[in-house]
Amino acid sequence: MSTRLIPCALLAAGAAASIATSPAATGWGIGTNQALDPATIDNTLTTARYAVHAVLHGAQPIAGLDGTVEADVQFVARDGSTPSGTLELASLTNDIPPSTVIYGDVDPTTARERGISVVLDGWLACESDPCSEDYELTVHRDPGAGLPALDISGTVFISAGGTAKVQPPNTSVELTVTREP
Numbered sequence: 001m002s003t004r005l006i007p008c009a010l011l012a013a014g015a016a017a018s019i020a021t022s023p024a025a026t027g028w029g030i031g032t033n034q035a036l037d038p039a040t041i042d043n044t045l046t047t048a049r050y051a052v053h054a055v056l057h058g059a060q061p062i063a064g065l066d067g068t069v070e071a072d073v074q075f076v077a078r079d080g081s082t083p084s085g086t087l088e089l090a091s092l093t094n095d096i097p098p099s100t101v102i103y104g105d106v107d108p109t110t111a112r113e114r115g116i117s118v119v120l121d122g123w124l125a126c127e128s129d130p131c132s133e134d135y136e137l138t139v140h141r142d143p144g145a146g147l148p149a150l151d152i153s154g155t156v157f158i159s160a161g162g163t164a165k166v167q168p169p170n171t172s173v174e175l176t177v178t179r180e181p
Contacts, residue, residue: 038153050138076150094125
């Protein structure tokens with residue numbers, strides 16, 4: 001495994017452990033993840049967009065249903081400098097504000113590789129099986145001739161849980177992440 005992929009693998013392992021325990025500490029929880037197609041953003045292509053489609057299967061309504069969608073993205077500046085960029089996760093299904101993190105000027109002694117995360121609530125209006133939600137993940141770098149190209153990679157996670165002691169039968173989650181042209 002390349003040294004560039006190690007932080008992504010660590011993020012994925014940590015998030016997978018978190019998914020297994022976080023939705024409802026006294027109830028049940030399930031989750032899944034998918035890696036982003038790697039991309040490079042620079043002066044020519046300043047934005048990479050990903051369509052995120054999540055599906056919850058199971059008899060609805062689910063008691064105490066909650067969940068999250070999370071994107072963990074690594075920024076690596078090609079010239080070795082400290083990268084900067086913006087990461088945004090927006091719901092296309094629910095009327096909630098997007099989650100945005102601007103990754104900008106930081107301590108210049110830090111590494112050239114930086115990871116940031118955004119999280120949104122999920123499964124806000126599930127009334128039938130299947131329950132689908134759509135999101136858009138946007139990774140942006142300001143246009144500027146003096147800024148380095150950024151290689152981006154990462155993972156998107158979806159989790160669902162409920163307050164019942166036992167997971168309802170036939171309950172599962174699916175996740176599809178597609179890079180948009």
